[in-house]
Amino acid sequence: MHEMGIVLHLAKTLDQTAAEEKLSRISKVTLQVGEVSGIITDLFVDAWNYFKPRHPVLADSELVLEEIPAVTWCDSCKSKYETVRYGRTCPYCGSGETWLLQGNECVIKEIEAE
Numbered sequence: 724m725h726e727m728g729i730v731l732h733l734a735k736t737l738d739q740t741a742a743e744e745k746l747s748r749i750s751k752v753t754l755q756v757g758e759v760s761g762i763i764t765d766l767f768v769d770a771w772n773y774f775k776p777r778h779p780v781l782a783d784s785e786l787v788l789e790e791i792p793a794v795t796w797c798d799s800c801k802s803k804y805e806t807v808r809y810g811r812t813c814p815y816c817g818s819g820e821t822w823l824l825q826g827n828e829c830v831i832k833e834i835e836a837e
Contacts, residue, residue: 726762729829730770734778741780741836751785751835757826758793759806793826 737749756762768786775781793806799818808814811821 726766726770727773729762730767730774733771733831734774734781736831737834738778738780740834744836746780746836748782749780749784749834749836751787751833752781752831753787753789753833755789755791755828755830755832757791757828759823759826760829762829764788789832791826791828791830794824795821796824797821 733752733754737752740746741749756764756767767788771786775784794803795806795809795811795813796803797813797816797818798820800813800816802813802815803824804814806823806826812819813821
């Protein structure tokens with residue numbers, strides 16, 4: 724379950740940010756998670772709820788997850804398409820010369836703090 728490791732890294736990053744910015748409390752963290760990132764959001768929330776009491780600055784914080792849709796680019800026909808629906812083969816030209824444009828990332832979008 725790599726969600727635990729990601730949440731641990733996130734909590735440490737937020738602890739460091741709070742110390743640098745002299746924040747006493749983080750009330751809300753908005754995280755963008757790619758549709759094909761491999762992160763299971765239910766497990767991620769469970770891991771967040773496990774770790775946040777162990778990090779005083781996060782103890783009462785809310786976690787908001789936003790999904791980033793997976794989009795693939797085709798080099799052959801210069802088109803974008805839905806990755807999950809069509810996979811690696813371009814639905815417009817049938818090419819396999821494609822690459823993931825977005826949807827694999829995990830990004831801190833916003834932190835609300837005091």
